[in-house]
Amino acid sequence: MAKIELKDIRKSFGAVEVIKGVSLDIRSGEFMVFVGPSGCGKSTLLRLISGLEDITAGEMSFDGQVVNALTPSKRGIAMVFQSYALYPHMTVYENMAFGLTLEKGKPKEEIKKRVHRAAEMLQISDYLDRLPKQLSGGQRQRVAIGRAITRDPRVFLFDEPLSNLDAALRVATRIEIAKLHESMRDTTMVYVTHDQVEAMTLADRICVLRDGLVEQVGTPMELYEKPDSMFVAGFIGSPKMNFISGKLAEGFNAPTVGVRGEHLVIKPSDGVWSGEVIHSENLGSDSYIYVNVGSEEPVVVREDGATKHAVGEHVEIAPIDGRVHRFDKAGKPIR
Amino acid sequence: MAWAYTKKAAFYLLVLVIVVVSVFPFYYAILTSFKSGTDLFRITYWPTSISFDNYLSVLNQGSFPRNVLNSIFVSTLVVVLALFLAVTASFALSRVRFRGRGLLLMTILAVSMFPQIAVLAGLFEVIRGLGIYNTPWALIFSYTIFTLPFTVWVLTTFMRDLPIEIEEAAIVDGATPWVIIRRVFMPLMWPALVTTGLLAFIAAWNEFLFALTFTSSNTTRTVPVAIALLSGGSQYEIPWGNIMAASVIVTVPLVALVLIFQRKIVSGLTAGGVKG
Amino acid sequence: MTTETMVRPAVADSGAKRSELLAQRVRAARWFLVPMLVALAIVAGWPLLRSIWFSFTDASLNDLYGAEFIGFDNYLRWQTLESGRTIYRGLLVDDAWWNAVWNTVRFAVISVSIEAVLGIIVALVLNAEFKGRGLVRAAILIPWAIPTIVSARMWGWMLNDQFGIINDIMLRLGLISQKIAWTASTDTAMTAVLIVDIWKTTPFMALLVLAGLQMIPKDIYEAADIDGVHPVKQFFRITLPLVRPALMVAIIFRVLDALRIFDLIYVLTPNSPATETMSVLARENLFDFDNFAYGSAQSTLLFFIIALFTIVYIWLGRVNFDGGDR
Numbered sequence: 001m002a003k004i005e006l007k008d009i010r011k012s013f014g015a016v017e018v019i020k021g022v023s024l025d026i027r028s029g030e031f032m033v034f035v036g037p038s039g040c041g042k043s044t045l046l047r048l049i050s051g052l053e054d055i056t057a058g059e060m061s062f063d064g065q066v067v068n069a070l071t072p073s074k075r076g077i078a079m080v081f082q083s084y085a086l087y088p089h090m091t092v093y094e095n096m097a098f099g100l101t102l103e104k105g106k107p108k109e110e111i112k113k114r115v116h117r118a119a120e121m122l123q124i125s126d127y128l129d130r131l132p133k134q135l136s137g138g139q140r141q142r143v144a145i146g147r148a149i150t151r152d153p154r155v156f157l158f159d160e161p162l163s164n165l166d167a168a169l170r171v172a173t174r175i176e177i178a179k180l181h182e183s184m185r186d187t188t189m190v191y192v193t194h195d196q197v198e199a200m201t202l203a204d205r206i207c208v209l210r211d212g213l214v215e216q217v218g219t220p221m222e223l224y225e226k227p228d229s230m231f232v233a234g235f236i237g238s239p240k241m242n243f244i245s246g247k248l249a250e251g252f253n254a255p256t257v258g259v260r261g262e263h264l265v266i267k268p269s270d271g272v273w274s275g276e277v278i279h280s281e282n283l284g285s286d287s288y289i290y291v292n293v294g295s296e297e298p299v300v301v302r303e304d305g306a307t308k309h310a311v312g313e314h315v316e317i318a319p320i321d322g323r324v325h326r327f328d329k330a331g332k333p334i335r
Numbered sequence: 336m337a338w339a340y341t342k343k344a345a346f347y348l349l350v351l352v353i354v355v356v357s358v359f360p361f362y363y364a365i366l367t368s369f370k371s372g373t374d375l376f377r378i379t380y381w382p383t384s385i386s387f388d389n390y391l392s393v394l395n396q397g398s399f400p401r402n403v404l405n406s407i408f409v410s411t412l413v414v415v416l417a418l419f420l421a422v423t424a425s426f427a428l429s430r431v432r433f434r435g436r437g438l439l440l441m442t443i444l445a446v447s448m449f450p451q452i453a454v455l456a457g458l459f460e461v462i463r464g465l466g467i468y469n470t471p472w473a474l475i476f477s478y479t480i481f482t483l484p485f486t487v488w489v490l491t492t493f494m495r496d497l498p499i500e501i502e503e504a505a506i507v508d509g510a511t512p513w514v515i516i517r518r519v520f521m522p523l524m525w526p527a528l529v530t531t532g533l534l535a536f537i538a539a540w541n542e543f544l545f546a547l548t549f550t551s552s553n554t555t556r557t558v559p560v561a562i563a564l565l566s567g568g569s570q571y572e573i574p575w576g577n578i579m580a581a582s583v584i585v586t587v588p589l590v591a592l593v594l595i596f597q598r599k600i601v602s603g604l605t606a607g608g609v610k611g
Numbered sequence: 612m613t614t615e616t617m618v619r620p621a622v623a624d625s626g627a628k629r630s631e632l633l634a635q636r637v638r639a640a641r642w643f644l645v646p647m648l649v650a651l652a653i654v655a656g657w658p659l660l661r662s663i664w665f666s667f668t669d670a671s672l673n674d675l676y677g678a679e680f681i682g683f684d685n686y687l688r689w690q691t692l693e694s695g696r697t698i699y700r701g702l703l704v705d706d707a708w709w710n711a712v713w714n715t716v717r718f719a720v721i722s723v724s725i726e727a728v729l730g731i732i733v734a735l736v737l738n739a740e741f742k743g744r745g746l747v748r749a750a751i752l753i754p755w756a757i758p759t760i761v762s763a764r765m766w767g768w769m770l771n772d773q774f775g776i777i778n779d780i781m782l783r784l785g786l787i788s789q790k791i792a793w794t795a796s797t798d799t800a801m802t803a804v805l806i807v808d809i810w811k812t813t814p815f816m817a818l819l820v821l822a823g824l825q826m827i828p829k830d831i832y833e834a835a836d837i838d839g840v841h842p843v844k845q846f847f848r849i850t851l852p853l854v855r856p857a858l859m860v861a862i863i864f865r866v867l868d869a870l871r872i873f874d875l876i877y878v879l880t881p882n883s884p885a886t887e888t889m890s891v892l893a894r895e896n897l898f899d900f901d902n903f904a905y906g907s908a909q910s911t912l913l914f915f916i917i918a919l920f921t922i923v924y925i926w927l928g929r930v931n932f933d934g935g936d937r
Contacts, residue, residue, distance in 0.1 A: 054630045087519055088501075451873075455893075480651075544894070582761040
């Protein structure tokens with residue numbers, strides 16, 4: 001159980017400021033995902049929370065207690081690293097028990113009990129005697145998670161834990177982590193990823209970062225439906241939101257409008273925009289139709305099922321009512 | 336076609352020359368060591384007869400066995416000491432960022448490249464002052480001047496290559512720097528420690544200047560000094576047979592070690608030297 | 612819940628103290644370094660200072676503590692005779708010393724140059740793919756593994772004037788018409804020393820260069836082949852520039868080693884003025900001739916010559932020892 005409060009947190013490496021003043025509350029027991037493009041500072045922010053990196057300025061507290069100066073272990077955090085970072089010379093059991101054996105006066109029996117409980121949770125009980133090099137990538141990732149669980153942390157940190165796994169395993173492990181969150185309702189989890197699908201599927205709330213600053217914090221649906229900026233609107237959702245500006249947006253009384261592909265329909269006539277189909281992608285369940293309406297980039301329309309529109313066809317498109325996002329010149333939403 | 340064959344032949348000729356030049360002197364020393372009496376002064380390229388006289392005389396007369404023990408004792412102890420001091424120091428130098436680290440590393444490298452003669456007078460005074468002149472301790476003391484910087488330097492480059500996330504995982508697990516060294520890094524560094532230790536051992540085993548200067552009796556000398564000072568009845572009667580036998584005795588284990596640990600030694604030698 | 616991006620305050624510091632983790636690590640680093648630094652200070656720092664001090668005194672081997680300060684007299688002193696002639700004495704006008712300096716420098720330059728060329732050749736051979744490469748690499752490690760004293764003795768025997776195999780081989784091949792006293796003759800003593808040193812240390816050079824060679828990506832050569840660049844040109848335009856850093860480091864290690872050479876010469880060509888180097892001469896004065904202070908002056912000068920050389924070399928060559936920084 002820990003509520004994490006960040007107050008104007010800054011971090012510089014030499015002359016370069018990477019985190020430029022982040023204030024954020026992470027609720028107790030919440031699954032918070034930091035997402036953003038590479039170089040936005042999300043990993044650094046996680047490392048500041050972990051205590052592996054020094055905070056340059058600002059105040060961080062766990063449950064009201066300032067932790068700026070505390071070591072990671074005193075903060076009660078556990079972390080799952082991108083490369084798993086298992087101790088290569090220790091068995092799975094030793095890997096998971098290592099942190100507990102360092103705590104003075106922990107009875108062996110209790111350590112054993114906790115390791116076995118975590119191992120059962122992750123179904124790795126059969127591998128406890130093996131060395132990391134004898135395990136597959138997915139199994140190593142489970143051990144890394146198990147090691148973190150064993151420590152029974154107040155705060156559970158994940159640093160892009162799925163990026164070393166192949167696509168199929170990534171989905172499976174994602175579900176695993178979601179279940180883990182269900183069963184550890186008391187533990188606050190902070191998760192860093194550059195993959196917005198991971199963010200959308202796992203998060204209670206998402207924090208979008210850009211250039212060392214927070215762009216927006218909210219539930220996945222809030223970010224999807226009410227993005228606070230063009231950046232967030234463009235970052236969340238797949239396919240990317242279409243932005244149309246200039247003359248083509250005049251009808252909406254805004255410099256720029258944004259519409260998601262799934263909120264556009266192709267009509268035989270009376271569309272808001274019109275143009276030629278220049279490309280279409282058929283995914284089976286749905287399809288993306290790229291239409292050149294005269295904006296900078298082609299507009300992508302998402303349709304259910306296989307598309308009936310061929311390349312070269314002239315189509316009219318219109319947004320669904322209430323699904324148009326209007327943005328001012330600074331990229332802020334007009335509501 | 337003929338050109339290609341000529342090229343190939345020339346290449347293998349070059350390889351042959353390299354191998355022969357490298358190996359021949361040692362081969363010839365072994366050959367000589369098995370000759371006795373007047374055989375010694377008949378030049379032959381292949382073994383004609385085998386005699387163990389030289390070996391028996393080296394091992395039974397004089398203090399040579401004692402010299403071997405001295406060398407083993409001094410080299411082993413100085414390496415253990417150097418490794419002990421170097422493991423923690425190289426952790427600090429490779430893993431902790433602090434001001435003056437670069438300068439410190441340069442200084443350590445400079446000490447290892449020191450002309451040893453420059454400290455000879457001062458070391459002599461210290462060793463006399465400590466009352467360890469003409470004892471193995473004088474050598475253990477003075478050999479630290481090159482074994483310690485060397486081991487620190489090599490271990491620092493090795494440790495720099497250990498993945499940072501493993502250390503961070505240990506920090507998250509609550510490990511102090513000492514615990515990280517002892518329980519996480521040391522087990523991962525065994526190969527590096529063996530290599531570094533072996534290289535330092537060879538350096539100590541081969542050392543001559545200090546051993547010559549800080550010991551003065553037959554029973555305290557190390558092997559190189561003993562071999563250098565092996566002499567016969569008169570100045571003109573150098574006991575070549577005995578010298579070759581002694582040389583072979585001290586060199587065979589060394590060559591064997593080097594060949595066994597070949598790959599490791601090459602990586603140890605080049606560590607710190609060349610890095611991308 | 613509240614999230615706002617704040618304006619940067621004028622002073623970007625709200626009492627950011629050093630974290631406990633960092634403090635713990637720096638503290639540990641200090642304790643980890645202290646024993647090593649103390650050890651180095653005792654075995655290297657202090658003796659060096661004392662050696663330099665002795666060079667300014669009249670210390671003798673049996674009376675180290677009664678030494679008195681005499682300024683630069685060991686280096687240079689002069690005396691004006693009644694006849695008005697000034698006589699200079701001391702290290703800086705000592706012919707034996709300058710002979711030793713010349714010998715040392717000559718030895719270092721020649722040996723390291725030849726070793727560098729041979730080292731590159733051996734490294735190129737070892738870098739090629741052929742059957743038995745492992746065996747060749749093992750073979751060249753043998754000279755490196757043999758103690759210097761042992762190689763000096765081995766070669767001393769091979770170079771022996773009467774019974775040496777080198778003379779025998781050369782006679783058989785018709786290269787010489789009569790036996791040469793390699794180590795005893797002043798004409799050939801330096802050659803003898805060079806032969807042994809080159810034999811013993813070329814492997815070290817070769818291994819360092821080989822490590823450099825192996826870091827050159829193979830596709831560079833493939834690209835050069837496609838472009839039709841001649842192999843010789845490839846060597847000078849691609850290989851040499853790319854192994855230059857490795858070579859520079861190898862050369863400085865070797866030069867520093869060569870400048871302090873002692874054991875090989877002490878054993879192979881004792882008492883030969885043609886090969887007497889700075890280290891040999893300084894040790895002779897220190898312990899054999901009872902010129903302790905004078906020997907100290909020589910070793911001090913040697914130290915500064917080498918230090919100067921190193922600084923100039925690093926500065927000119929921009930040698931990078933420190934592989935990385937973390």
